[in-house]
Amino acid sequence: xxxxxxxxxxxxxxxxxELEALGVNxxxxxxxxxxxxSQAILDTFDAxxxxxxxxxxxxxxxxxxxxxxxxxxVLQDAGGRIQLYIGRDAICPxxxxxxxxxxxxxxxxxxxxxxxxxxVFKTKTGETSIHVSSLQLLxxxxxxxxxxxxxxxxxxxxxxxxxxxxxxxxxxLVVNPHVRNTFIKRTKLVKTIRDFLDAHGAMEVDTPxxxxxxxxxxxRPFATHHNALDVPxxxxxxxxxxxxxxxxxxxxxxxxxxxxxxxEGMDRTHNPEFTVLEFYVAYKDYFWMMDFTENLLExxxxxxxxxxxxxxxxxxxxxxxxxxxxxxxxAIKEFTGFDVSEMDEAGLVxxxxxxxxxxxxxxxxxxxxxxxxxxxxxxxxxxxxxxxDYPVELSPLTKKHRSKAGLVERFELMVNGKEIANAYTxxxxxxxxxxxxxxxxxxxxxxxxxxMFIDHDFLRALEYGMPPTSGIGIGIDRxxxxxxxxxxxxxxxxxxxxxxxxxxx
RNA sequence: GAUUCCGUAGCUCAGCUGGUAGAGCAAUACACUUUUAAUGUAUGGGUCUUGGGUUCGAAUCCCAACGGGAUCACCA
Numbered sequence: 001x002x003x004x005x006x007x008x009x010x011x012x013x014x015x016x017x018e019l020e021a022l023g024v025n026x027x028x029x030x031x032x033x034x035x036x037x038s039q040a041i042l043d044t045f046d047a048x049x050x051x052x053x054x055x056x057x058x059x060x061x062x063x064x065x066x067x068x069x070x071x072x073x074v075l076q077d078a079g080g081r082i083q084l085y086i087g088r089d090a091i092c093p094x095x096x097x098x099x100x101x102x103x104x105x106x107x108x109x110x111x112x113x114x115x116x117x118x119x120v121f122k123t124k125t126g127e128t129s130i131h132v133s134s135l136q137l138l139x140x141x142x143x144x145x146x147x148x149x150x151x152x153x154x155x156x157x158x159x160x161x162x163x164x165x166x167x168x169x170x171x172x173l174v175v176n177p178h179v180r181n182t183f184i185k186r187t188k189l190v191k192t193i194r195d196f197l198d199a200h201g202a203m204e205v206d207t208p209x210x211x212x213x214x215x216x217x218x219x220r221p222f223a224t225h226h227n228a229l230d231v232p233x234x235x236x237x238x239x240x241x242x243x244x245x246x247x248x249x250x251x252x253x254x255x256x257x258x259x260x261x262x263x264e265g266m267d268r269t270h271n272p273e274f275t276v277l278e279f280y281v282a283y284k285d286y287f288w289m290m291d292f293t294e295n296l297l298e299x300x301x302x303x304x305x306x307x308x309x310x311x312x313x314x315x316x317x318x319x320x321x322x323x324x325x326x327x328x329x330x331a332i333k334e335f336t337g338f339d340v341s342e343m344d345e346a347g348l349v350x351x352x353x354x355x356x357x358x359x360x361x362x363x364x365x366x367x368x369x370x371x372x373x374x375x376x377x378x379x380x381x382x383x384x385x386x387x388x389d390y391p392v393e394l395s396p397l398t399k400k401h402r403s404k405a406g407l408v409e410r411f412e413l414m415v416n417g418k419e420i421a422n423a424y425t426x427x428x429x430x431x432x433x434x435x436x437x438x439x440x441x442x443x444x445x446x447x448x449x450x451x452m453f454i455d456h457d458f459l460r461a462l463e464y465g466m467p468p469t470s471g472i473g474i475g476i477d478r479x480x481x482x483x484x485x486x487x488x489x490x491x492x493x494x495x496x497x498x499x500x501x502x503x504x505x
Numbered sequence: 506g507a508u509u510c511c512g513u514a515g516c517u518c519a520g521c522u523g524g525u526a527g528a529g530c531a532a533u534a535c536a537c538u539u540u541u542a543a544u545g546u547a548u549g550g551g552u553c554u555u556g557g558g559u560u561c562g563a564a565u566c567c568c569a570a571c572g573g574g575a576u577c578a579c580c581a
Contacts, residue, residue, distance in 0.1 A: 147516060265506075265580070
């Protein structure tokens with residue numbers, strides 16, 4: 001496997017040999033004791049008190065400004081960046097100046113990991129810096145990093161090519177602090193949810209990713225094959241039916257951050273694998289779930305931003321609970337002028353024609369209503385809004401509405417014109433559930449390739465009895481996009497799916 | 506999947522209507538002990554994504570492939 005090396009890469013490899021000749025191991029095995037992170041030093045240093053006389057920290061060299069017998073360098077560690085002041089005589093107190101003249105000046109590059117010890121001080125210009133008394137190479141970097149510079153908020157030579165940023169996320173993370181920040185927020189968001197659920201007595205669980213019957217959602221699955229059993233398996237499209245089995249089993253409140261896989265198109269809001277938080281709570285209904293959800297989202301916004309107001313593009317979204325609740329038929333009436341609540345399939349097809357929405361023979365009543373809502377209404381709901389009471393045809397796992405015929409107790413949460421959560425009062429009547437599955441089977445025969453499969457084991461579970469339950473799925477990637485002001489899902493996934501690179505590097 | 510734009514040095518980009526490449530940063534060498542997009546001087550660095558075609562001659566024009574972005578369609 002021959003590797004084409006650039007001039008700079010050859011130079012760095014040559015430096016390895018030079019370092020070894022000087023007795024410096026470019027990849028030493030010993031631990032390096034880190035006493036402080038850069039950010040902690042910047043936060044706590046007090047020049048009057050000189051309270052940090054002895055620190056040691058480690059990280060990557062991000063820039064070097066050489067001035068003969070002294071130099072300034074920027075060290076980047078997990079907490080941020082801090083300036084180093086490296087004087088020749090400070091790191092080489094004796095006669096031998098090799099460490100400074102050769103190792104540091106010539107053989108250490110931008111991107112190398114070093115460990116330094118010294119005291120903290122403020123330079124003439126007032127920048128908190130480390131006065132380095134000892135410097136050690138911890139790991140050599142053989143590829144030149146993109147050099148991003150910044151002055152007065154202006155970024156120069158930014159590393160911006162999306163393809164390179166996504167394929168080599170490690171470089172993106174090293175060089176673009178704002179990218180790093182987005183992912184820190186993502187983790188914080190997940191932790192906030194976990195803490196919130198745990199505080200309400202929920203139990204986090206794991207359910208199968210490899211499934212016989214890909215259930216719980218309408219989507220095309222990835223298919224695979226188990227050799228020993230010689231049976232097909234599918235990567236899960238949702239975990240809903242498994243979590244409900246756990247409710248049957250006697251757990252009252254279960255949740256899972258479910259990595260789901262759907263074999264469909266990709267664009268800036270869809271990745272083939274994505275994360276949905278699902279949770280199910282026994283003895284609750286969808287009204288309770290709306291209350292709980294708006295409180296959860298309000299809490300997330302406050303944790304991440306210190307306020308319920310979140311900027312998304314040119315809009316400000318306000319997650320202050322409670323959110324508006326709008327029945328889907330009301331929404332359609334408001335934005336199209338048509339009252340579709342009493343219409344049959346033919347009437348709906350007619351409305352679609354008038355609204356210039358394409359239809360085909362495979363679409364049932366529910367699907368047609370969904371199309372109208374998706375085309376004409378969805379985009380209008382910028383502020384968090386619960387759309388409630390969907391037609392039964394669209395919701396094969398949802399309990400029929402307690403008072404409105406033909407509807408189910410379901411809501412979707414729309415924010416910034418997109419659905420980010422979907423919840424119901426769960427259907428726990430096994431007879432009705434069987435009938436709904438059979439409806440789905442008919443739709444599948446009509447050509448709807450997203451209709452649900454019949455899951456007989458799930459029906460069996462329901463027959464043993466499931467308590468009244470409310471459940472929800474919240475799209476975590478989309479929620480992170482909203483909370484971090486990102487227009488593309490690729491910006492909130494460390495490693496978004498890409499076509500494989502053809503020629504290896 | 507459709508439409509459209511893009512692919513030149515490690516990074517960010519120039520390269521006009523075709524005459525086989527250029528800048529800044531990075532790299533190399535030298536100078537400089539409190540600088541901060543450090544500076545000064547000098548030097549090196551490119552299968553111009555790939556493959557065809559047109560032409561005396563292609564980074565540039567044409568065709569195709571590969572990869573990516575944006576918009577649209579479907580799904581979360």
